Amino acid sequence: MMTTSKEQVEQLVAEILQDSTEEDEEVLLHLLNGLREKQQGIHRRYINATLHMVGKFEPEVSEVRIPITPVIHNTIKVPHGGIVATIADAAMGGLASRYVPEGYNVVTTNMNISYIATTTNKELIARGRFVHKGRQTLVMECDIEDETGRRLAIATGSFFVIQRRP
Numbered sequence: 001m002m003t004t005s006k007e008q009v010e011q012l013v014a015e016i017l018q019d020s021t022e023e024d025e026e027v028l029l030h031l032l033n034g035l036r037e038k039q040q041g042i043h044r045r046y047i048n049a050t051l052h053m054v055g056k057f058e059p060e061v062s063e064v065r066i067p068i069t070p071v072i073h074n075t076i077k078v079p080h081g082g083i084v085a086t087i088a089d090a091a092m093g094g095l096a097s098r099y100v101p102e103g104y105n106v107v108t109t110n111m112n113i114s115y116i117a118t119t120t121n122k123e124l125i126a127r128g129r130f131v132h133k134g135r136q137t138l139v140m141e142c143d144i145e146d147e148t149g150r151r152l153a154i155a156t157g158s159f160f161v162i163q164r165r166p
Contacts, residue, residue, distance in 0.1 A: 062095035078118040088155035091128035092140035106159035113155040119146040
């Protein structure tokens with residue numbers, strides 16, 4: 001008899017818990033809570049749910065935050081550079097997408113990031129702002145810090161305006 005996806009999930013979670021460390025359990029709880037928040041409509045996308053990403057978007061600036069947990073650690077137990085780039089893209093792209101007219105959206109065409117420092121603190125914060133507002137392209141910049149104000153990276157990005165898909 002073939003097992004269902006639900007049965008496979010239940011079996012895998014049981015196996016993981018049987019051999020888990022405290023850190024494994026913390027990561028699993030983090031991921032499951034994110035999935036629950038996605039189901040509850042708190043997050044619209046799985047990446048936001050997985051990272052527990054929250055954002056504030058005003059007309060000219062944005063702020064995106066994620067907690068620093070083992071989920072985003074690299075091998076030296078600090079935030080992975082790809083995650084830092086991801087929240088920079090979310091802060092800049094989220095702000096850019098709110099600027100364009102109804103029926104349009106943006107896609108990232110280019111992003112550069114310079115890493116300055118790392119942190120073992122509690123939160124990553126990306127703050128995006130406009131550099132240029134064109135009809136077809138938007139240029140943005142972003143500072144990434146921890147909750148103490150320590151600058152971790154700076155990023156720039158270009159976004160192309162596209163018609164929203166149905």
